[in-house]
Amino acid sequence: MEQLHGAIRTYAWGSRTAIAEFTGRPVPAAHPEAELWLGAHPGDPACLDTDTGEVSLLNVLTQDPEGQLGSVAQARFGDRLPFLVKVLAADEPLSLQAHPSAMQAIEGYEREERLGVAVSSPIRNYRDTSHKPELLVALQPFEALAGFRPVARTIELLRALAVSDLDPFIALLGGQSGSDSAPAQSDADGLRALFTTWITAPQPDLDVLVPAVLEGAIQYLSSDAGEFSAEAKTVLELGERYPGDAGVLASLLLNRVTLAPGEAIFVSAGNLHTYLHGVGLEVMANSDNVLRGGLTPKHVDVPELLRVLDFTPTTEEALRPATYTDGLELVYQTPAEEFALSRLTVDGDHLGHEVDAPARHEGPQILLCTEGSITVHAKSKTLTLHRGESAWVPCDDGPIRLLAQRPAVLFRATIGL
Ligand SMILES: [Zn+2]
Secondary structure (H helix, E strand, O other), X not given: OEEEEOEEEEEEEEEOOHHHHHOOOOOOOOOOEEEEEEOOOOOOOOEEEEOOEEEEHHHHHHHOHHHHHOHHHHHHHOOOOOEEEEEEEEOOOOOOEEOOOHHHHXXXXXXXXXXXXXXXXXXXXXXXXXXXXXXXXXXXXXXXXXXXXXXXHHHHHHHHOOOHHHHHHHHHOOOOOOOOOOOOOOHHHHHHHXXXXXXXXXXXXXXXXXXXXXXXXXXXXXXXXOOOXXXXXXXXXXXXXXXXXXXXXXXXXXXXXXXXXXXXXXXXXOOOEEEEEEEEEEEEEOOOOOEEOOOOOOOOOHHHHHHHOXXXXXXXXXXXXXXXXXXXXXXXXXXXXXXXXEEEXXXXXXXXXXXXXXXXXXXXXXXXXXXXXXEEEOOOOEXXXXXXXXXXXXXXXXXXXXXXXOOEEEEEEEOOO
16 A cells, blocks of 8 residues: 555636645646546656655556555556546536546547547547446545436427527427327437537527527516525536537536535436536546537537437436445445546544454555544555645555544545455
8 A cells, every 4th residue: 555646637617725725736727627636647646655755557557467456456457557546627618518428438449540630630539449437425525517417408498588589499399389190200310400400500699599598597587586506606606607608508408406515426427427526536447538519618529429429318316326324325226337536535433443354345445534534554554644635545455444532523435346
């Protein structure tokens, strides 16, 4: 076990305070810090603080894959860490995006290889052959848009904005009055038709429709601030930042999710989503495959996005993973094989006593202390982690035991097999 130093990624949507404050560095930071990567991604691996100096986790894995990863992870995923842990601090919205399924990723990667698009090219969609399921747990209040909202509710929202320009689009969702004789269309078909219409709309049309929707949102908020005020505020914020962007309209179709600290959402393949604001802990399969749908100056490949999107409506509740508690540990249940995440809380009667914290899966562990201070005993050594500090526990160095004198919280990422 060694202390792990994450790699800080500076993107324009990041925060000058959140990650700096969390990791005990001067505030404000020189640049907006968006993500702290705790893992062995080749693009920015974390470092281990060993007796002989800092060593890249990537090199440590290369030198001793079996001892570090364990035979189960190695047999399934090869000599690489299959997951990546990030602390994410969004002061501004991220791009609207979706991630491919495993099959779509393999197919897309091979297609782009055949076409000769360089892996580093800004127009490359598929940088590896992996899917990218992701789990986000709020560390501070967190706002997101994720998954297409059930259609009946979206029709209520669009009608509440009272924008006559929206009427033909409401009709695409099947919200037309007197449409009993129309052929039956599923809600997913309606969402596909509407989203496709908006995302492919000519710019002059968007330059009329987006301002009309923003005006509707202003009127809605000034009248009675009703049940859709969060949705209306979000569309205004996005419209201010990305005037005339089809993603502003698309935001109206997605669930507006607010997470309290400790609450989570799981984003599966094809789920259109964006993170709006807040600080969270994200665990994902170690992949870079992102298809963007707007709200970004980066490459947007609309046909490819339409190919991977899942238009099946979902509710906010359905996005939240089930959890269960086992002793100190709150386990977030997801179908991902690449990772599992849990939160260990030491408080009450456990304070001042060493407690067992065996992982449910055989494999390496990444630990991150998010509250208080906690002493971790592994086979090879003992480390005390303060808030914002993390550790790498090789497979052959577990199980761990924990000791805290005051209430402390430790997140643990492992493989999900
Ligand atoms: Zn994502």
